[in-house]
Amino acid sequence: MHFTSPISPRKARSLRVGFWTLLVVIAVIGVLVDRVNINRLKEIARTDAYEEVNLYRAKLESQINSNLQMVRGLAVAVSEKDNLNQANFTKIAAPLFDHSQILRNIGAAPDMVITWMYPLKGNEKAIGLDYNKVPVQREAALQAKNSKSIVLAGPLKLVQGGEALIARVPVFETESNQFWGLLSVVIDIEKLYNAVDLQTLQDRFNVGLRKIDNVNNDDKGFFLGSTNLLNKDALVLKINLPNQQDWELYAYPKAGWQADSASLWPFRLTLLTFLCLFTAAFVFLNRIIKQIQDNEQHLNTMSHLAEVGAWSVDMRTQEVFCSEVTKAIFETPSNFQPGWLNSVDFFEQGLHRRRIQEFMDRAIKLAQPFEDEFLITTDKGNMRWISIKAFPRVEKGRTVEVVGSLQNIDARKKIELEHDKIARHNELLARITTHEALLGNQLDLAHQLITDAVCSGLAAARSTVWLFDENKQHLIPTAFSHTKAKAWEQFPHGVPMR
Structure with missing residues (x-):
């Protein structure tokens, strides 16, 4: 009896081709998904690193600006002081060193000639220095005088050793507004680094600092770290200093941007298992779908943790869309549907409500994007600071939709306001005590x-x-x-x- 095989050669070839095709497709998809996973983990690592480096940026900015703020108070006291001498200058300058970890010395130069110094010991040679007669010092001194603002130079190598920032603070008489002279403030750069614990950051990152004004120099403005950081995918954070004499903080991991290997290998082993078990290809597909869902859930979780929501306004239908995070920030029910007219009612009456209306008006009429911070009152009556970014979508010369993001910045904003309040009170205290x-x-x-x-x-x-x-x-x-x-x-x- 002749038995015919239920699988013909042609069908067998088709199955083999189908198997290898499926195997190759699975392998290719697996490699691509692995690359996506690596990039995703790298971005997570980069985000975590940004948050860490940003703390050091804030510390550096706060240390320099707070000390310069105290010196501004000293300048006011000096301008109001009659018959100033070394003893009086010592009395009003000494308290600043009690509240600062980074000041090295302060010199007073009426008519551009250093006459008094604190501390005097070890700095006697500076007495009598005439900025007008020293070319290296003259340019910065005249710049401070003519601009009526602080001029920050350095870091410079000091004769007595070490490096320091030198701030020239112009002083003008209170009543006549006549130029009195300068205060020369020396900030020890090593003490500044120690005050912010920069070494801890340098243990994990290649760190660089550079002055934005000096980017055309041979060293590209770097006074800490290597110019090689410009050729790497380093984090770059701006340090805001007085009168736009800003710095940039660079940070790049010593091992480069790496994905967490503990998160990579489970997926790779799973992929190898599915490549061997071709009959369970559908399980692999379900795993990919689940992975995508997990990724989406992870992104949603990150969005909730960062309190960043999305919103949009359709100009054709006048409909307003708000994501769940946005509704959570405004503390509205999940089924709440904002309208075109009542959306601005959450913003504080007066300045904030007027500004959001003006910004939206320009976005709609002039297609101007905007970004700003506003104070709102949530649906539960809580006052909260938010940051809004918006971008108009234009078709045929007309704005058809305005889309944007919204972030809860209440904690950070309150800290900034408290810092401003403390700085203002410190300035008043300096004026009173001196x-x-x-x-x-x-x-x-x-x-x-x-x-x-x-x-x-x-x-x-x-x-x-x-x-x-x-x-x-x-x-x-x-x-x-x-x-x-x-x-x-x-x-x-x-x-x-x-």
């Missing part, structure tokens, strides 16, 4: 100075200083920021305590 009224024990003038400073620092219309009497039974008004005569008429005998 004022001649306190140093000269002029009580009436000192009382007026303190109440005026309280009004300025707290944005208050009036302030009063009260002291207990000897029996601690009455509060006695001691100083008023408004007219003293009227104040005493209002409180002639103090206020009894209950």
Whole structure:
């Protein structure tokens, strides 16, 4: 009896071709997916590195700017000081070194000639230096005088050893606004690095710092690190310094951008298993689909953690779309559907609501993208700072849609505002503690100075200083920021305590 094979040679060849084709397709897809996975993990590593390096950028920026802010207060005190001498200069300059880890010395140069120095010991040779007669110093000194702003030079090598930044701070007389001279502030660069613990960052990254103004020099403006960082895919973060004398911080991992091997190999082993078990190809396909879903879920999770949402406005239908993260930021129900007219009601009345309306108006009419920060009141009544980026989509010369992102920056913004408040209070404190009224024990003038400073620092219309009497039974008004005569008429005998 003749038995015919149920699989013909042609069908067998087709199955073999189909098998190898499937195997090659699976292999190619596997390699591509592996490359995507590597790139994804590299981007995650890069994002984590950016957050870490950004902390050091903020520390460097804060250290330099906070110290220059204190010196601004010293400049005000110097301009208001009559008959200044070395002893008086020492008295008003010394407190700055109690609050700074990086200051090396401060020199006062009335009429461009260094006359007083703190600390004086070890810096005696600098006394008498005339900036007008030293070409290396003259250009920066005149630039500070003419621009009426701080000029930051360096890092420069010092004769006594080490490197330092030198800030030229112009001083103008308070009443006449006449040029008084300069304050020369020397910031020890090594102490600056130690203050921000830069060595810890250098243990893992190739770190570079460069001045943006000097990018055309042979060293491309680098004063720390190598110019080779320009040829690498390094992180670049801007350090904002006074008067646009900004730096750039470069960071590149010593081993390059690497994907986490612990996250790579499980997928590769799975891929090899599926290549061997060709009969289970559909399982591999399901694994890919699951991997994509996991990736999408991971991206959604990252979006929730970073609190970055999406939104869009369709100009043709007047429909407003908000992602789930955006709704979470505004604390609205998941089924909430914002309208074209009530969307701006979340923004604080006044400046913030007017600005978002103006920005949207320009985006629609002029196709202008925008990015700004706004204060909103959520659906639950909570005030929150957000950052909005928007980009108009134009067709045939008309804006048909405005799309953008929205991020919750409330924590960072409050920290920035608190830092600004602290810097403002530090400046007022520097002015008060170095004022001649306190140093000269002029009580009436000192009382007026303190109440005026309280009004300025707290944005208050009036302030009063009260002291207990000897029996601690009455509060006695001691100083008023408004007219003293009227104040005493209002409180002639103090206020009894209950």
